[in-house]
Amino acid sequence: xxxxxxxxxxxxxxxxxxxxxxxxxxxxxxxxxxxxxxxxxxxxxxxxxxxxxxxxxxxxxxxxxxxxxxxxxxxxxxxxxxxxxxxxxxxxxxxxxxxxxxxxxxxxxxxxxxxxxxxxxxxxxxxxxxxxxxxxxxxxxxxxxxxxxxxxxxxxxxxxxxxxxxxxxxxxxxxxxxxxxxxxxxxxxxxxxxxxxxxxxxxxxxxxxxxxxxxxxxxxxxxxxxx
Numbered sequence: 001x002x003x004x005x006x007x008x009x010x011x012x013x014x015x016x017x018x019x020x021x022x023x024x025x026x027x028x029x030x031x032x033x034x035x036x037x038x039x040x041x042x043x044x045x046x047x048x049x050x051x052x053x054x055x056x057x058x059x060x061x062x063x064x065x066x067x068x069x070x071x072x073x074x075x076x077x078x079x080x081x082x083x084x085x086x087x088x089x090x091x092x093x094x095x096x097x098x099x100x101x102x103x104x105x106x107x108x109x110x111x112x113x114x115x116x117x118x119x120x121x122x123x124x125x126x127x128x129x130x131x132x133x134x135x136x137x138x139x140x141x142x143x144x145x146x147x148x149x150x151x152x153x154x155x156x157x158x159x160x161x162x163x164x165x166x167x168x169x170x171x172x173x174x175x176x177x178x179x180x181x182x183x184x185x186x187x188x189x190x191x192x193x194x195x196x197x198x199x200x201x202x203x204x205x206x207x208x209x210x211x212x213x214x215x216x217x218x219x220x221x222x223x224x225x226x227x
Contacts (some may be wrong), residue, residue, distance in 0.1 A: 001126070005111060006018070006021065006114075021114075022046075025086060026046065027039065030042060030081070034076075041066040041067065041068065042080075044065060044066045045074075048065050048066075049081070049087050049107050049109055050114070053107060053108055053112070053129070053131075054106060054107075054108065054132055054135075055128075056147075056149075057104060057107050058104040058105070059074035059075050060074075086109070087108060087109055087110065088110075088136075088139060089106070090106040090107075090108065090145055090146060091146055092104070092105075092146060092147055092148065093146035093165070108135040108139075109132055112129045112132050126204075130171055130173050130222065134171050134202055148193065150189050151189055153190070167199070167200060170183055170186060171222075172201055172202070174203060175206065175208075175219070184210060184217060187217060188213070188217075191215050197215050199216075200219075202219075202221070202225055203219055207219060
């Protein structure tokens with residue numbers, strides 16, 4: 001969570017290395033490759049991705065962020081950033097692929113610490129950073145990932161095998177009296193929708209087991225789950 005995964009940066013701990021990576025990818029990897037004149041728009045979009053990792057975004061809403069004239073342009077930029085491995089977009093789970101395509105997607109950023117190189121005003125949201133890390137761990141395992149949002153209760157990850165939902169997962173840096181009920185209710189709503197009796201919450205370093213209305217939720221530290 002402090003240093004993330006670029007080997008050169010891990011060795012030198014020099015912020016200029018991140019800046020060089022960004023310039024290489026944004027300018028040479030995207031702008032030059034796809035003949036994009038308005039590099040400033042790419043930078044604005046990149047800052048937006050960094051600040052909104054783990055949140056839902058849509059091409060239509062992002063038109064105003066970078067001043068684009070059409071959603072087609074935004075969609076193309078999405079594809080460029082994904083092809084450059086800067087981000088990964090995750091769709092809301094639907095049994096219909098066509099419906100998945102038109103709904104807002106959650107964005108995950110390739111490197112949590114790279115945020116600080118992009119925007120000095122970036123405020124650390126430890127829960128979002130942890131969720132971003134969990135996403136890439138599952139992505140590395142070739143898992144099929146979606147999110148769900150039933151009755152305005154968002155579940156972070158729906159992990160499936162084809163059209164069969166295997167299990168549901170919520171990520172929370174720390175459960176306390178203020179957020180425990182909300183996080184559990186989100187997971188329970190998804191469990192009800194997908195007719196599953198077990199769910200999982202990954203936290204930073206806490207372990208617990210919760211039973212509600214015949215449904216069981218296991219709370220496991222992230223490091224232990226992936227060890």
